[in-house]
Amino acid sequence: MEKKNNFPLGGVIPKGGTAHDYSTGGWRKLRPVVDKDKCTNCLICWVMCPDSAVITEDGKMVGFDLEHCKGCGICAVECPDKVKAIKMEQEAE
Amino acid sequence: MAITMTKGQVGLTGNSAVAYAMKQINPDVCAAYPITPSTAIIEDFSGYVADGAVETELITVESEHSAMSACIGASAAGARVMTATSSQGLALMWEMLYIASGMRLPIVLANVNRALSAPINIHCDHSDSMGARDAGWIQIYSETVQEAYDNMFQAVRIAENSNVLLPVMVCFDGFITSHAIENISLVDDAEVKDFVGEYNPATMLLNTDNPVTYGAMTLPDTYIEFKHQQSQAMSRSKDIALEAGKEFGKRFGREYGLFDSYRLEDAEVAIVIMNSAAGTTKVAVDELRKQGKKVGVLRPRLFRPFPFREIANALKGIKAIAILDRVDSMNDFGGPLFNEVRSALYDLETRPKVFGRIYGLGGRDYKVKDALGVFDELYKVVETGKIDTLTKYITL
Incomplete structure (x- = not known):
């Protein structure tokens, strides 16, 4: 927020993409870890991730954006049974 | 309801008159759930929708909580939005009433005053709208069918004023005003259009060229500033309401003040x-x-x-x-x-x-x-x- 007297009416955020600037990774209890030897780059994890925290390059899954990943584990569940390349590990470990 | 006029006067119930006002305003969206004694407003209005007399998207919902939620979504999307309710219906909207006003959405709601349960009662008193008096809505109370009809136009003008941008509740007495027939004067369609003007919101969800977020969270570092803004808008709305009542009088011969x-x-x-x-x-x-x-x-x-x-x-x-x-x-x-x-x-x-x-x-x-x-x-x-x-x- 810039000036206090210049707040947008009704709490409207007047531009797009601002969620990127807000780190939500600090809430995470479980961290996704990918085994790239098993991963087939099917990108189901990328489709299913509710926080758009799966990073891709040239159509390949390359890892996780841990600034935004909340550790929900959807990627690990959705990773196909034959592959199971993603595991959730305790942050504390 | 077929509208036939004699000497510029027409006999209408409060509900029919308000529904006719809504037809003349032709809002983009109306989301509503029927409840006595306001049911006939939406009943009449859905007739106008079915006949193609308005361009309104009528959303039939499963509760008043959903009605107000749909109104909020539509208003944030950039639509001119109206609804009607009474009593328990307004009570069920409670949570969403504060969201409409806090998000500064100029929704217009016709509230036909009815008692709150228990004991269950369908007749008039003001416990519904008076309970919502601190919800951040502008409230206008109407004595007669004519005034309820006239207030609907003023409500749109007040709500959408860029110095206000707050939702408005037009209140009138259940059965006594809503179901009694009075002879009233109608305003010409073209003059209504001119009086309420076009609604051009500064930001809207459906403008994909300028994406915005509605309903974000604010914490102790910002929340009070938004409430302060809302409070100042409420304070400014008094003069805007007075101006709308004066302008209405100038154009249609029936002037309204802050009180009578x-x-x-x-x-x-x-x-x-x-x-x-x-x-x-x-x-x-x-x-x-x-x-x-x-x-x-x-x-x-x-x-x-x-x-x-x-x-x-x-x-x-x-x-x-x-x-x-x-x-x-x-x-x-x-x-x-x-x-x-x-x-x-x-x-x-x-x-x-x-x-x-x-x-x-x-x-x-x-x-x-x-x-x-x-x-x-x-x-x-x-x-x-x-x-x-x-x-x-x-x-x-």
Whole structure:
């Protein structure tokens, strides 16, 4: 927020993409870890991730954006049974 | 309902008149759920939608909570939005009412005043809208079918004013006003369009060229600033409402103020009362005036924001005032109108004697004799200089 007297009416955020600037990774209890030897780059994890925290390059899954990943584990569940390349590990470990 | 006019006058119920006003305004979206006694508004309006007389998207929902939620979504998307409800319906909207006002969405809601359960009752009192008085909505109260109809246009203009941007509730009495037929004058369609203007919101969800977020979270570092903005807008809306009432008068010959004063100029005693019961009280005033008694009525129209300076100014010099509420705050200290008007009078140099009476709950008749009884009490207070009972129920 810039000036206090210049707040947008009704709490409207007047531009797009601002969620990127807000780190939500600090809430995470479980961290996704990918085994790239098993991963087939099917990108189901990328489709299913509710926080758009799966990073891709040239159509390949390359890892996780841990600034935004909340550790929900959807990627690990959705990773196909034959592959199971993603595991959730305790942050504390 | 087919509208046929004789000499520019048309006989309509309050609900039909408000539905016709909505047809003339032609909002983009209307999301509503039927509830007595406001059902006929949406019933009539859905007829206009089915006939293609309006371009409105009518969203039929499964509850009033959903109705207001859909209104909020549509309004954030950039639409002009209207709805109608009563009683438990308004109560079920409660949570969303605050979101509509906090997000500064200029939704217009017609509230047909009805008692709240329990015991269940479908008839008129003001406990529904008075319960929502702190929800951040502008509230306009209407005495007659004509005024309910006229207020709908003013509501759109006030709500969408760029200095306001707040939702507006137009209130009128269930059955007494909503179902009684009155002869009223209609405004021409083209003149309605001109009076309400086009709605061009500064930001909207559906503008993909300029994406925005509605409903974001704010924490202690920002929340109070947004509430302060909202409070200032509410404060500014008083003048905008006054302006809308004046402009309406200039164009259509029926001018509206913040409140309606009836034979108040030289009055010794007065009753402050809202909505249809003010008409009954005016009849009592006329009778007493014939006997040479100086009595008058003040009928607040704009209850939110509460024009306390103007009301105090209009009541100064009066010896005794009775404030009549068609709702009980259940606080052992009278109704909301009593409390606010009495508080408004505090700064007068010579304070009038003031008492509060609660009348007509759940549709109990308030008759001319009831008003005469209150005027009797007022004269007793003037004679003795003492108030025996500060607040109590009448029409029991």
